Amino acid sequence: MGRDAVGLIPLRGAGAQLERMGGKAGGLARLAAADLPVPDGFVVPPETLDALLADAGLTALAGRAFTDLGAARELVERLGAVTLPADLQAAWVAAAERLGPSLAVRSSGLDEDGAEHSYAGQHASVLGVPPREVPAAVITCWQSLWSERAVAYRRATNGGSSSLAVLVQQLVRPSCSGVLFTTNPLTGSWREMVVEAVWGLGEGLMSGRIAPHHYLLRRPRGGLPRSVARVAARVRLQVVERQVHELGEQLVPGEGGPVLEATPDHLRHRPTLTDGELRRLARLGLKVEALLGAPADVEWVRDPRGDFLLLQARPVTAGRTPKRDPEQVLWTRRFMGERWQQPATPLGWSLFEPMLTWFVGYPETQARLLGGGPALRLHQGYPYVNATVFRHLLFKLPGSPPPSFMLELIPPEEERAWRRRFAVAPDVSVYASIFRTTFEERRWRRFRWNPFTNHLAWDRFEARLERELPELGGRGRPTEERLRLVDRHLDLVREYVGIHICSLLFANLFWQLLDGALASWVPERRQDLRTALATCPPGNLTVVTNAALRDLARLASEEDLARLAAEEAAPGAFGEALDTFLARFGHRSESSWELMSPRWRREPSRLVPLLRSQLATSHDPVEHAERQEERHRAALAELRALLTGPRLSTAELLIHHARRYLLLRENQRFWFDRLLWSLQDVLLSFGDDAVDAGWLEASGDVAFLQWEELRDAVARGQVQDLRERARRRRLAWEHHAARIPPTFLTGRDPAPVTTPDGERLTGLGISPGRARGTVRVLRSVADGAALRPGDVLVAHAVDPAWTPLFLTAGAVVLELGSMLSHGAVVAREYGVPAVVNVEGATRRLEDGQEVTVDGARGAVWIH
Known part of the structure; x- marks a missing residue:
C-alpha cells in the first residue's frame, strides 16, 4: 500500500x-x-x-x-x-x-x-x-x-x-443534542427555522428512538436589502413555538457504544433549550447558511459548559427540480382513497365516472400539455385521479410555503423537493389552457362557485333532498318508472357534486387564509388558536351519529349483540332503539362514495364492532363537542384581546367562513350517503327482478353489471351472459379487495415511494397532541372490536362510518387523508392526535408495537 x-x-x-x-x-x-x-x-x-x-x-x-x-x-x-x-x-x-x-x-x-x-x-x-x-x-x-x-x-x-x-x-459528551434547519422542512417557509433537541447523544433523535423537543423560530420579514436583512435576522430572531414534553430516556456514551438510560428526574420535564440558547444556536445556523450559500441542516451538541459545537452541516436544498415531464402521467389514490376504500363496483363506477369527469376533466389540456389520459381511471378496481395537472399548477412564491392542498396530491419525494426550493413558477401554459376552456365552455355554470353564496345553495338543496327523497323509493313500481327514478337520482347527484366540490375548495381556502393570518399576526399562539378556532360549530351530523351510536350501545346486552351479529331481530328496548337508529342513520356505510357499498340498514350486523368499541370506552362524543365549543369561545376571547381593528375583523370573518364550510362538508356527506342509499335501493329492486327471472344468482350481483348492461336487460330483455359476467367480475372484485393498492402510479406502474426503515415515520399531522400506545392495525370496521382504549388505530383510510372508533383510540395513523378530511375534523373534535399520509403504515406497523404519535409534527416513533 x-x-x-x-x-x-x-x-x-x-x-x-x-x-x-x-x-x-x-x-x-x-x-x-x-x-x-x-x-x-x-x-x-x-x-x-x-x-x-x-x-x-x-x-x-x-x-x-x-x-x-x-x-x-x-x-x-x-x-x-x-x-x-x-x-x-x-x-x-x-x-x-x-x-x-x-x-x-x-x-x-x-x-x-x-x-x-x-x-x-x-x-x-x-x-x-x-x-x-x-x-x-x-x-x-x-x-x-x-x-x-x-x-x-x-x-x-x-x-x-x-x-x-x-x-x-x-x-463530546453532550448535555443535549439535536438538529437545526435554517428553513422549515415541513412547510417550505424560508422565514422559519426549526430546532429539534433531546437530552444526551443526538443518535437517539436521528434513529427515531426518542421523540425530541421541537422549537420554531422566525426571522424578520423579507423586503430589506440583503446585507441589512442578515443583520436583522441575527438581532430579531423570534421564538414562536415550543413543543416540550417529558423526555424519559436519553442516549449516553457507553463502553460498547451508546446506551439508553433513564433521564435524570430534574431534566425529564425541563425544556432542553432556553430562548436565549435557541437564538444563539440559530445565529450559528445563519453563519453556516451564509458560508454554504444555501439553507442548511445542521447537527449540533451542547457540551457540559453550555457551548455549542457543530457535528455536520448539509444544504437542505438537496433535490432535483420538481418534475414536470409532460410524458409522465401521475395518478394518485389520495382524495379518492377515503371515498372508495374498496374497489369500485362496475355499476357504481359506470354511473359516476362520466359525471365526475364532466366536472373535473379538461381533455384538450390533458391531451396537449399533460401527456394525455383521462381525468379518472381504475387500477385493479380502485379509482385514481390524474394528478399530473397538479405538478404544473403548483407554484412556490419566494421563501413561502407552496399550496398545501396541491402538495397532498403528489408523491412524498416530490413534495419534499417542492418545499426545499426557494421559488418555483407555475406552468403558465397549463393555467392559460384551463382558463380558456373554462370561459369557452362557460364551466362556471356547472358549479356553485361563489364562496359567499355556496352555503345558501346547499341550504336550498338540503331542503329539496328532505322533501323529495321520501318520494323516490322504487319498491313496487313498474320497470319504466324505476328507470326514470334512476335518472332523477342522478340529477340530484349531479347537483350535489356541483355544490360539494366548491364547498371543499372553500373549506380549504378559508382554513389556509386563517392559518396565514394567525401566523403573521399572532405567531406564538398560531397552532393552539388555529386548532381551537377552526372547528366545526354545533350540528356536525357525523358527531350526532356517533352520539346516537353511543346511546344505543348503552342499551345493548351481550345477548343483544350476539343476536345482531347473527342478523336476528333484537327484542325489547334495544330492538326499538336499534330501529329508531337505523331509520335515521342506517344509510351510512364504510365506503360511502361506492354506490353499492353495504349500508347499516341493510346489514345492521356491521354495527356490532362499533357498538363494542363504544362499550369499551368512557368517552362521550357529546361531552367532547361541548368542550370543543368551550375551547373555541375561549380562543376567540383571547384573539380579541390580542388583535384590534381591521386585523380582528378580518380574522373573525375568516373564522366564520372556515367553520361554516367545515360543517358544510361534513353534513353534505351525511346527506349524500342518504341520497346514494335511496338510489341503491332502486337498483337492488332490479336485482330482485333478475333473481326471479333467473338471469342473476343474487340481487346484489347487479353491482357487477355496468349501467348500460343493466338498463338494456330490464328495458329490452338483453340478458345473455349477464349471470356469468357478474360472477367473473365479482371474483375479480374480491381478488382486488384483498390487496392494498399503491398510493401513486406512474403510467401503469406503481410509482417508487421510499418507506422509511428507521424508528421514525413521518406524514401530515392533522390533529395536534401526543399519545403513546399499542398499535392496532384495522383492515376494516369489522376489526374494530379488537380496539382497546388507548390503542393507536392504524388503517389505510377512514370515512365518517369509522369515526366512532376514534372515541376508543388513543391516536390515529392513516396511509391516506388530508388536513380537512372527515377523519381530521372528527379527530380534532375529539382531541385525538392523528397523522395521515404515512406511506406503508399498515405494513410498517404491527399489532402490539409501542409507538408515540405526535399529531402536531406529523411523526410516529416506534419504541
Whole structure:
C-alpha cells in the first residue's frame, strides 16, 4: 500500500484537500476554517480504501457490488476478514490518542451532502470508540458503503461514489443534542427555522428512538436589502413555538457504544433549550447558511459548559427540480382513497365516472400539455385521479410555503423537493389552457362557485333532498318508472357534486387564509388558536351519529349483540332503539362514495364492532363537542384581546367562513350517503327482478353489471351472459379487495415511494397532541372490536362510518387523508392526535408495537 494512501488529513487546515475528505468531513473542514465551533479530528482519505481493495484483489468485486446486492453481501464479508497493515493501524491509533479517550468514527461519502442527493443516514457511524479500536470502526464504516440500504439508495437515485472517506473526531459528551434547519422542512417557509433537541447523544433523535423537543423560530420579514436583512435576522430572531414534553430516556456514551438510560428526574420535564440558547444556536445556523450559500441542516451538541459545537452541516436544498415531464402521467389514490376504500363496483363506477369527469376533466389540456389520459381511471378496481395537472399548477412564491392542498396530491419525494426550493413558477401554459376552456365552455355554470353564496345553495338543496327523497323509493313500481327514478337520482347527484366540490375548495381556502393570518399576526399562539378556532360549530351530523351510536350501545346486552351479529331481530328496548337508529342513520356505510357499498340498514350486523368499541370506552362524543365549543369561545376571547381593528375583523370573518364550510362538508356527506342509499335501493329492486327471472344468482350481483348492461336487460330483455359476467367480475372484485393498492402510479406502474426503515415515520399531522400506545392495525370496521382504549388505530383510510372508533383510540395513523378530511375534523373534535399520509403504515406497523404519535409534527416513533 503506497504512502499517499496512508496519509491522514487533519480536519483543521485541510486546505486544498477538501475534495478528498467526502461531503461530511469536507463540510466540517469548511466550518472549522471559518472559525465555527467544530470538534477536532482527522480524515482517512478514500485512497486508503481503494488501495486496500486493490491489495486484497477485491476491486472488480467492489465494482459489481456498487448496485448488485449479492456481490455487495460477499464484499462486506470479505472486507471484514481483511487484516490492515500494522504501520497503518499504528498511525491511526497514534493520531486517535491525541484526540482523546472516546471518539466518533463517521463515514464521509464522496457524494454525501451534495446538491442532488444527501445520502443522509445511508452509511455507518460508530460512537464511543477508544483509540485502539479505531481501525475496526473504520472498517465498519467502509463496509456500510455496500450495505443493503446504501445499495438500494444508489439504485433509487442512479448515483453515488464507489469509495468512502472516514472521519475520526473527538466525541463530546453532550448535555443535549439535536438538529437545526435554517428553513422549515415541513412547510417550505424560508422565514422559519426549526430546532429539534433531546437530552444526551443526538443518535437517539436521528434513529427515531426518542421523540425530541421541537422549537420554531422566525426571522424578520423579507423586503430589506440583503446585507441589512442578515443583520436583522441575527438581532430579531423570534421564538414562536415550543413543543416540550417529558423526555424519559436519553442516549449516553457507553463502553460498547451508546446506551439508553433513564433521564435524570430534574431534566425529564425541563425544556432542553432556553430562548436565549435557541437564538444563539440559530445565529450559528445563519453563519453556516451564509458560508454554504444555501439553507442548511445542521447537527449540533451542547457540551457540559453550555457551548455549542457543530457535528455536520448539509444544504437542505438537496433535490432535483420538481418534475414536470409532460410524458409522465401521475395518478394518485389520495382524495379518492377515503371515498372508495374498496374497489369500485362496475355499476357504481359506470354511473359516476362520466359525471365526475364532466366536472373535473379538461381533455384538450390533458391531451396537449399533460401527456394525455383521462381525468379518472381504475387500477385493479380502485379509482385514481390524474394528478399530473397538479405538478404544473403548483407554484412556490419566494421563501413561502407552496399550496398545501396541491402538495397532498403528489408523491412524498416530490413534495419534499417542492418545499426545499426557494421559488418555483407555475406552468403558465397549463393555467392559460384551463382558463380558456373554462370561459369557452362557460364551466362556471356547472358549479356553485361563489364562496359567499355556496352555503345558501346547499341550504336550498338540503331542503329539496328532505322533501323529495321520501318520494323516490322504487319498491313496487313498474320497470319504466324505476328507470326514470334512476335518472332523477342522478340529477340530484349531479347537483350535489356541483355544490360539494366548491364547498371543499372553500373549506380549504378559508382554513389556509386563517392559518396565514394567525401566523403573521399572532405567531406564538398560531397552532393552539388555529386548532381551537377552526372547528366545526354545533350540528356536525357525523358527531350526532356517533352520539346516537353511543346511546344505543348503552342499551345493548351481550345477548343483544350476539343476536345482531347473527342478523336476528333484537327484542325489547334495544330492538326499538336499534330501529329508531337505523331509520335515521342506517344509510351510512364504510365506503360511502361506492354506490353499492353495504349500508347499516341493510346489514345492521356491521354495527356490532362499533357498538363494542363504544362499550369499551368512557368517552362521550357529546361531552367532547361541548368542550370543543368551550375551547373555541375561549380562543376567540383571547384573539380579541390580542388583535384590534381591521386585523380582528378580518380574522373573525375568516373564522366564520372556515367553520361554516367545515360543517358544510361534513353534513353534505351525511346527506349524500342518504341520497346514494335511496338510489341503491332502486337498483337492488332490479336485482330482485333478475333473481326471479333467473338471469342473476343474487340481487346484489347487479353491482357487477355496468349501467348500460343493466338498463338494456330490464328495458329490452338483453340478458345473455349477464349471470356469468357478474360472477367473473365479482371474483375479480374480491381478488382486488384483498390487496392494498399503491398510493401513486406512474403510467401503469406503481410509482417508487421510499418507506422509511428507521424508528421514525413521518406524514401530515392533522390533529395536534401526543399519545403513546399499542398499535392496532384495522383492515376494516369489522376489526374494530379488537380496539382497546388507548390503542393507536392504524388503517389505510377512514370515512365518517369509522369515526366512532376514534372515541376508543388513543391516536390515529392513516396511509391516506388530508388536513380537512372527515377523519381530521372528527379527530380534532375529539382531541385525538392523528397523522395521515404515512406511506406503508399498515405494513410498517404491527399489532402490539409501542409507538408515540405526535399529531402536531406529523411523526410516529416506534419504541
